[in-house]
Amino acid sequence: MRIPAIVLFAAALALGVLGSPGAGRAGDLTNPASLNEKAPAVYKVKFDTSKGVFVVEVHRDWAPNGADRFYNLVKNGFYDDARFFRVISGFMVQFGISGDSKVAAVWRDANIKDDPVKESNKRGNITFATAGPNTRTTQVFINFGDNAGLDDQGFASFGKVVSGMEVVDALYAEYGEGAPRGQGPDQGLVQQRGNAYLEKSFPKLDFIRKATIEP
Numbered sequence: 001m002r003i004p005a006i007v008l009f010a011a012a013l014a015l016g017v018l019g020s021p022g023a024g025r026a027g028d029l030t031n032p033a034s035l036n037e038k039a040p041a042v043y044k045v046k047f048d049t050s051k052g053v054f055v056v057e058v059h060r061d062w063a064p065n066g067a068d069r070f071y072n073l074v075k076n077g078f079y080d081d082a083r084f085f086r087v088i089s090g091f092m093v094q095f096g097i098s099g100d101s102k103v104a105a106v107w108r109d110a111n112i113k114d115d116p117v118k119e120s121n122k123r124g125n126i127t128f129a130t131a132g133p134n135t136r137t138t139q140v141f142i143n144f145g146d147n148a149g150l151d152d153q154g155f156a157s158f159g160k161v162v163s164g165m166e167v168v169d170a171l172y173a174e175y176g177e178g179a180p181r182g183q184g185p186d187q188g189l190v191q192q193r194g195n196a197y198l199e200k201s202f203p204k205l206d207f208i209r210k211a212t213i214e215p
Contacts, residue, residue, distance in 0.1 A: 032110035039071035044214040054164025063115035063158035079211040087173040096139035099195035115156040121147040125157040
């Protein structure tokens with residue numbers, strides 16, 4: 001008996017075998033608790049950005065909780081299309097608020113426990129942003145300079161840029177510090193409105209086209 005094509009199509013959708021956002025991924029970006037895979041001891045992440053490509057090498061023994069969270073976020077596409085919304089020359093570049101406000105909302109309080117600081121915030125090292133003890137979620141920054149003063153404040157680096165640091169250095173920085181201290185993006189509005197707010201008010205910001213775990 002010949003099965004109608006529309007039935008086959010519906011079955012494929014039900015089984016999730018057709019290509020779709022998130023297809024083949026282990027978890028669900030709308031459910032932070034589902035993204036809890038343990039990261040490899042060492043892994044690399046390729047960032048394809050509007051300025052070019054850079055690669056980060058993550059070492060789980062530097063900061064295991066941070067390395068695991070970053071691995072799960074990258075693997076499931078969280079950073080894709082995210083803006084480098086806070087770029088302060090000579091200090092650091094920060095990113096990690098989802099461009100989709102609905103996704104940003106469910107991750108805003110998805111905190112992970114702190115890691116002891118084992119590696120300093122040296123130039124090229126990547127670190128989770130924090131607002132106090134055990135408040136790390138999705139935002140990270142890459143140090144432009146040697147920011148050892150952050151070490152005693154609990155900022156635990158979990159990896160380093162191993163290629164393409166010139167791309168990181170070239171990310172658009174003219175908007176400067178964010179509101180209310182500066183003229184750059186207001187993080188609260190980024191959370192609430194996502195990329196629609198940034199594209200309208202800060203159109204020159206560079207962004208991540210895609211972040212992937214390298215084989």
